[in-house]
Amino acid sequence: MTASGRFVTLEGGEGAGKSTQLEALAALARDAGIEVVTCREPGGTVLGERLRAALFDLERAPEPLAELLVFNAARAQLVAEVIRPALERGALVLCDRFTDSTVAYQHYGRGLPLETVEAVNRAATGGLAPDLTLLFDLPPEAGRARGQHGGSDYLEREALAFHERVRAGYLALANAQPARWLVLDATLPIPELTRMAWERTSSD
Numbered sequence: 001m002t003a004s005g006r007f008v009t010l011e012g013g014e015g016a017g018k019s020t021q022l023e024a025l026a027a028l029a030r031d032a033g034i035e036v037v038t039c040r041e042p043g044g045t046v047l048g049e050r051l052r053a054a055l056f057d058l059e060r061a062p063e064p065l066a067e068l069l070v071f072n073a074a075r076a077q078l079v080a081e082v083i084r085p086a087l088e089r090g091a092l093v094l095c096d097r098f099t100d101s102t103v104a105y106q107h108y109g110r111g112l113p114l115e116t117v118e119a120v121n122r123a124a125t126g127g128l129a130p131d132l133t134l135l136f137d138l139p140p141e142a143g144r145a146r147g148q149h150g151g152s153d154y155l156e157r158e159a160l161a162f163h164e165r166v167r168a169g170y171l172a173l174a175n176a177q178p179a180r181w182l183v184l185d186a187t188l189p190i191p192e193l194t195r196m197a198w199e200r201t202s203s204d
């Protein structure tokens, strides 16, 4: 890894509050005088935002392999254009979703082989991995009940069983690499979640 900054990713199902937490953590970092760069996946670059719009404009899910490649096309651009340069400057990078989303959704959710998902993820990132991943864990029914911000897309409309597999996948990933993950109960009050997330984000 060429990077010298700190790379922190936020993960979780729909309605888990990742974006609210990302904003809160970025504000705390700025207050502490730390250079912080925020991004979201898919997105964060002109190409990435266009791919996001094209994907979420679809009425129904595309071919799983096509979906995997679109997420990773956006990711390759984001890593090269935003994340690597920021880490090389020594910045704190907070990213709303990264490769773990792809393993959770495209492998555990869709059923694509793990080797395929990992190989494409690796090609897109050049092997860049987060230093810390914050999992905002929430039962899918609770996420759904929190309502859709900005209308629902085909992924949000997937059956509850799909979202249950995604959640179980995240928990399996966290269990397999406990040093990299902090699992947070997303039903806790927002300020408490921010406090716990910041404690780990700002350490090391």
Ligand code: TMP
Binding pocket: 013, 014, 040, 041, 042, 071, 096, 097, 098, 099, 101, 102, 103, 105, 106, 155, 156
């Ligand atoms: P969100 O960031 O607004 O939650 O929307 C992104 C959606 O895309 C969400 O349903 C998760 C999904 N997704 C994947 O399925 N695979 C991926 O690799 C990424 C980054 C997102």
